[in-house]
Amino acid sequence: MSDTGRDALLQRLRETRHVPVLIVGGGINGMGTFRDLALQGVDCLLVERGDFCSGTSRAPSRMIHGGLKYLETGEFRLVRESAEERNRLLRNAAHYVHPLEMIIPIYSWTAGILPALRRFLRRPAKLTERGAAVIKLGLTLYDIYGRLNRVMPRHRMIRREDALREIPDLDPRIRIAASYYDAWITSPERLVVELALDGMEANPANMALNHVSFDGIESGRARLRDVMTGEIFLVGCDLMINAAGPWIDRVNAAAGEKGRMIGGTKGSHLLLDLPVFARSLEGRMMYFEAEGGRICLVSNFMGHVLLGSTDIPTEDPDGVVCTDEEVDYLLDAFRRIFPEVAVTRDHIFFSYAGVRPLPAQDASDPGAISRDHSMPVRPASPGRGFPILSLVGGKWTTFRSFSAGVTDAALSCLGRERRRTTEELAIGGGTGLSQGTGDAEALLSELAATGLSRGRAARLLACYGSRARLIANAFRGPETFLTHLPEVSHEELAFIARHEVVHGAQDVLFGRGALFLERPLPRAALSELVRALAGILDWDAGRIAREEESLIERYRRHHRIGFDAEGMPQFV
Ligand SMILES: Cc1cc2nc3c(=O)[nH]c(=O)nc-3n(C[C@H](O)[C@H](O)[C@H](O)COP(=O)(O)OP(=O)(O)OC[C@H]3O[C@@H](n4cnc5c(N)ncnc54)[C@H](O)[C@@H]3O)c2cc1C
Numbered sequence: 001m002s003d004t005g006r007d008a009l010l011q012r013l014r015e016t017r018h019v020p021v022l023i024v025g026g027g028i029n030g031m032g033t034f035r036d037l038a039l040q041g042v043d044c045l046l047v048e049r050g051d052f053c054s055g056t057s058r059a060p061s062r063m064i065h066g067g068l069k070y071l072e073t074g075e076f077r078l079v080r081e082s083a084e085e086r087n088r089l090l091r092n093a094a095h096y097v098h099p100l101e102m103i104i105p106i107y108s109w110t111a112g113i114l115p116a117l118r119r120f121l122r123r124p125a126k127l128t129e130r131g132a133a134v135i136k137l138g139l140t141l142y143d144i145y146g147r148l149n150r151v152m153p154r155h156r157m158i159r160r161e162d163a164l165r166e167i168p169d170l171d172p173r174i175r176i177a178a179s180y181y182d183a184w185i186t187s188p189e190r191l192v193v194e195l196a197l198d199g200m201e202a203n204p205a206n207m208a209l210n211h212v213s214f215d216g217i218e219s220g221r222a223r224l225r226d227v228m229t230g231e232i233f234l235v236g237c238d239l240m241i242n243a244a245g246p247w248i249d250r251v252n253a254a255a256g257e258k259g260r261m262i263g264g265t266k267g268s269h270l271l272l273d274l275p276v277f278a279r280s281l282e283g284r285m286m287y288f289e290a291e292g293g294r295i296c297l298v299s300n301f302m303g304h305v306l307l308g309s310t311d312i313p314t315e316d317p318d319g320v321v322c323t324d325e326e327v328d329y330l331l332d333a334f335r336r337i338f339p340e341v342a343v344t345r346d347h348i349f350f351s352y353a354g355v356r357p358l359p360a361q362d363a364s365d366p367g368a369i370s371r372d373h374s375m376p377v378r379p380a381s382p383g384r385g386f387p388i389l390s391l392v393g394g395k396w397t398t399f400r401s402f403s404a405g406v407t408d409a410a411l412s413c414l415g416r417e418r419r420r421t422t423e424e425l426a427i428g429g430g431t432g433l434s435q436g437t438g439d440a441e442a443l444l445s446e447l448a449a450t451g452l453s454r455g456r457a458a459r460l461l462a463c464y465g466s467r468a469r470l471i472a473n474a475f476r477g478p479e480t481f482l483t484h485l486p487e488v489s490h491e492e493l494a495f496i497a498r499h500e501v502v503h504g505a506q507d508v509l510f511g512r513g514a515l516f517l518e519r520p521l522p523r524a525a526l527s528e529l530v531r532a533l534a535g536i537l538d539w540d541a542g543r544i545a546r547e548e549e550s551l552i553e554r555y556r557r558h559h560r561i562g563f564d565a566e567g568m569p570q571f572v
Helices: 008-016 028-039 076-092 113-120 130-146 159-167 187-203 245-254 277-278 324-337 398-414 441-446 456-474 490-499 503-510 523-537 541-559
Strands: 016-024 044-048 098-107 156-159 176-185 205-212 212-218 221-226 234-240 267-271 284-289 295-301 305-307 348-356 386-388 561-563 569-571
Touching: 016 028, 016 398, 028 044, 044 212, 076 098, 076 113, 076 130, 076 176, 076 398, 098 130, 098 541, 113 130, 113 295, 130 176, 156 159, 156 234, 156 245, 176 386, 187 205, 187 456, 187 503, 212 234, 212 245, 234 245, 245 348, 245 386, 267 324, 267 561, 277 305, 277 456, 284 324, 295 324, 324 398, 348 541, 348 561, 348 569, 386 398, 441 456, 456 490, 490 503, 490 523, 503 541, 523 541
Parallel strands: 016 044, 016 234, 044 205, 098 284, 234 386
Antiparallel strands: 098 176, 156 176, 212 221, 221 234, 267 305, 267 348, 284 295, 295 305, 561 569
16 A cells, blocks of 8 residues: 555655646546546646545535436436446445435426426426426436446336325325435545545555645746645646636636636535434435425435535635525425424534536526536646646536546547546445445455454444455454544544545544534534544644634534534534
């Protein structure tokens, strides 16, 4: 295993003057490209100004989907590509991507036929309600587009009485419901980190560095800055790939390229503590219309209710939070389909928001802006000796095919050939695991043979897939568990902190697993986590205090979570 501790990588960056490819932005699209280029033997450096996956890629609805609603806008190529990529991710990231049944409650038989037809023909039309006929037709087409390598059942229509029996809190005014299958991802944060580790493993010359920002051009080279210390690095390249998502225009401007490529829309989600209701949704996501026909989602996420999302044009991607208006909108939407569930703001235990990096477009209906991707290139200029290729648009689901297209363009720019494809290549802990086979069971037995209890082995498997093997082998012996986070051990933390490009406690809590979403964490748990990391990374008292403060600040600023006098978290 190459040394993937952050300090070792920084030391190598100090010795680097030139790389063939510099990637700016460590979200899913930048990291997908990083891994693909590494596999082609191209040396590249990726810099991310926050932690990996700390921008839009950490704020999705967690659907890995074919994009049913893109049928309405006639984007058939995108639906086919998305459905194929969904099926691939189910195979290549079987540790985090799982099939999910989607349920659509339907209130009318015929609503929406005319506007759907207009949209289908790419004429402007606002769809405020979709009836059974439109949905049946859409789902039939969706089945056709997803048939290649299909691993999930086809759609079915569900009689009203059966739907109400399966989901008793559902609005009794529905006429019928529909069921189809897509997929969801449990740990997008970890999948991005695992792509970074895979890329560095595939080509040990490659470096993915978090908390290093691209600040501009100096003497024809990229000026990079360690955000934690202010240290500056000047690195030349043959090609720069701008994968800064909603910040693409700002990065291009810093590189001397004016112009507007991105017109982002903000989307927020809430996590609700409603365990009894959440159980009735086990394994299902409700896909329903809010006021005005916007699609919203409700699902059971780790025993809680995940509710999203909004879609609001925004100019500034920095520091977005879920506002009071969005909270009201989402709770109202929830009450429309679950009128009997007494939900209030007191049930919120977490919120998050992100900005979709959509192509700049004038559209009165943000939902109608294309989710397709493109990669415009700006040529080298006199002050900057290299061209810039920008990754505009796209979605989580299609990152692999987007990255493959970008990699092909980069290879052609460098005059090199593709050596291998990523189509059938497993990611990180997805290696050696397939859906619905005995792989997971075999790995569980193997882990149990190292002395772990079966419950502990199952937890490690769920968190890390087959990378659990590396973690278990690293400590071999009894683990000591944290008191306030009894699902986490000191030994496991030591492995993560030393091998997964960690700088501080925020990286571990928010970026190396979904622990922060499993339940509301009291201050005592945050404090204990920081102290455990201090023992591993050798932090002094001042650093411990700063790290603890940064966790509390992040909860407050990004997720609207404060702590009461007893240190219990509450939505504010
Ligand atoms: C509310 C919402 C719900 C969504 N739901 C889904 C879904 O269910 N399924 C789906 O497929 N897609 C979904 N998407 C879309 C998907 O999340 C995005 O398309 C995808 O994450 C974009 O990834 P990215 O890598 O392009 O951008 P980002 O993840 O934003 O990455 C860009 C990175 O660049 C970094 N950066 C910026 N400036 C600099 C700089 N100067 N130097 C260094 N680094 C810099 C940022 O910190 C950031 O981490 C959703 C999006 C939103 C907002």
